[in-house]
Structure formats: C-alpha cells, structure tokens
Amino acid sequence: MDIKITVIDREGVAHHLDAPTDMAMNLMEVCKAYELPVEGTCGGMAMCASCQCYILSDHELGEKNPDEEAMLSEAFHLKENSRLGCQIVMDQKLEGLKVELAPE
C-alpha cells in the first residue's frame, strides 16, 4: 500500500507524493524518485546530510541510530526537528508525514 506524504521543497512548494511502503524505500529515495532536489550523495549511509529535512508533522519516527546522530551533529542548518531522510523508511505509520527539505 502506498502512503501519502508531503515534501516542501526549498522554494516553499509543497509536493504531495505517493510513497510505496513495500519497496524498502526511505524518504531520500522517495524524493529522488520524484526528482525533487535531494542529492543523496552518499547513497543513504548517513554520511553526507544532503537529505536533511525538518519533520513538520507529529509522527513517531523512532530513535536516531548512532550514525544519524553523529552526522546530524556535524550538519549545518540543524533544528530540533532535523532528521536524515535516508534513515526514515516508508511505513504505514507514516501516512500523512509532512517534511521540509533543509537548505543545501
């Protein structure tokens, strides 16, 4: 089953996306699949922070793993609600997720 998520790009435009939950895709990959400007330089290893986003909805995302924690600690434009898109795996529980892309 697909879920509906909203990604606000760096120009403030909201994109409503259908994200598959059966392909082990993460948020960074969903953004790339829709050709949104998310680089995903390291391919999803939590090693570049090019997929940093701010979580705007109040979904329960689970704890950050140590890799994400460490990368975010070195990332710029960090906010309380910063997460790495590549570490957020699409799941039914994320129906209605709303995020904003962090500046490059």
Next chain:
Amino acid sequence: MIKTDIIIIGAGPTGLFAVFEAGLLKLKCHLIDSLPQPGGQCAEIYPKKPIYDIPSQPEIMAGDLVEKLMTQIQPFQPGFTLGETALKIQKQADESFVVTTDKGTQHHAPVVAIAGGLGTFEARKPKIVGLAQWENKGVDYIIRDPEKYRNQKVLIAGGGDSALDWTIVLADIAKEVTLIHRRNEFRGALDSVEKVQTLKDQNKIQLITPAEVTALNGHQELESVTVTHQGRPKPYTVDYFIPLFGLTPKLGPMADWGLEIEKNAIKVDNSLDYQTNVPGIYAIGDVNTYPGKLKLILCGFHEATLMCQSAFKRIHPEKRNVLKYTTVSGITGFDGSRKEAQKSTIKSIK
C-alpha cells in the same frame, strides 16, 4: 607537459578500470584526481563499507575494491596527478587536448575520459559569519603539510576521523592543539578516539565539548576564535583554525567545459561509446547521464570498456582491431610483465 594516450579525470573505480581496458589495447593512461589518493568516493567516503553488487564479489569493502583495481592495472603503469583539480580542457589544432590543473600541471593526449563521479570534493565549510575573509589567513580546510603548523597554536573543529587523526598528528608538531566538537561523542576509528583521550589525559591537547566556534577575530590575519561552550562565548588566541567537517562533491569546473549537461551530469551517447558532444571527450561512470542511466560501479566498468574501444579507433583510425579475450591472449604489461593461461600439457597415458 605530461603526454599520454588517454587522460582520465577522476581516479575512482571507473577511471581505474579504464586503465585496464585501455592497457589491453596498448593505450597508456594518466589519471588526475583532486583527492590525494586514488579510489574516489570508495576511498574517501566509505572505505570500510561493504559493496554487494560487484559481479563475482559476494561482499567486498570499498577500500579493498580500490586496492584490487590498483593491483589489476599495475602492469599498465598508469600515471597519476593526485591532489590537483582538473580546471581546463583546451582543444588543440590537431584535435588533441591539453588538460590543466589548478596547480598548473599540464597533460596532453588525443583522448580525454571524464570519470569524475559526483564531481570534485570540496571541504564542507561551517556557517560562521565572515569565514571566507580568513581563508588562507589562518583558516585552512585541508591539511596538506603538517609542518606548516610547527610551533603554532591550532584549533581543530570536527567529530570525525580527519579531526581525530590530525589532532593526533599535530599534537607532536604544533605548540598548542585544541579540538572542539559540537557533541561529546566522536565518530571515528576506536583507536583514534582512544588516542585522543590519552592525549587529553596527558594534557598534550585541550578538548572542548560540546562547543562550537561562533566567531573569528583578527586584523590582517586570524588572531583568535570565539568558542561557545555551554552557552558562554570565550575567545581563544590561535594562529590557525582548521574546521574538518568532511568533503562534499561539486560538479565544479567540469560544468564549464562546453559539454552538454543535464541533471548535474554530462550527457553522452550511450548507444555507441559514451562520447560527449565534443568528439574525443568521453564521460563514464557516475558523472554521465543517458536514458536509463544507473549510477553503479558495475555500469561504470562497462562504460569504461566501450569507451576504450572507441578511443582506440580515434587514436589509431588506420588500424584494424578485434576484441580479444584475456583468457586467450593473456596480459602483456607496459612494464614487460606477462600473464597468461597455462598451456595444456600433452602427454600420453600408457
């Protein structure tokens, strides 16, 4: 001027494998890379991470893949210009090319293969007001020669391997080393973390965490940095501030070479030979794009192979050539080495 048959810009896995395929066709290669070591992303970003989709390698560490490629191409004696960024490609009257780096090193060849991956690695810079004005006046993003810091007061910022490694190296060289990081935890090789702990315990370095540099101060040269620790800003006298926040790739100068660019990548003719819109300049691996493109190392290997066949025709238009199998023909290195399949022995059984 360095002369060769194929100038390869980018020494990642695709660029390295191109040396092998070119070598089979008796073409010599010279690689240019902005990083100080070959291997590209595999060596710089994830040397200790496994790759599972290299044909015949169920699991291989990225760093090991690079090492094996270096061994594989060794008979073909590639040249390397490392730690320099290819800045310009100039077409000559005879349709050959001169590639010049940021340090002025010139390379000349009839063929250029761009295997630049995601681009040139540039330092990630912290967001500190006025940072740019102190670059080369006390702010360095890359340590090229540690001797520069002998008897100097150095402040390093960062929480990864390079911040830890350079803190260890400079502890013996600089007059004073201070390492600061935004959090208490460091992400680096365990023995580096432990070494830094020991240096701190022995008072050989100063460690401030969690802390950030929030301002830079000085007149002509950098004189001090403001470190904010537990919400309180405090000035530290330094000669050098070295933020080590990793490297990020940028297409950089490649974007200005008159090549057709699409989606931040170089457009090539994938129906034929991965040539760009400029005849004689090819683009292979992650740096190129075409319908159906996949950024995979294994695809880069394929692209490198086809590119070399086309490069051969460009370099030797008069020569007929036919694909040879290494199992049949073996490998004759430019170093005189020779590898070939064992001849079968013919012997009767009585």
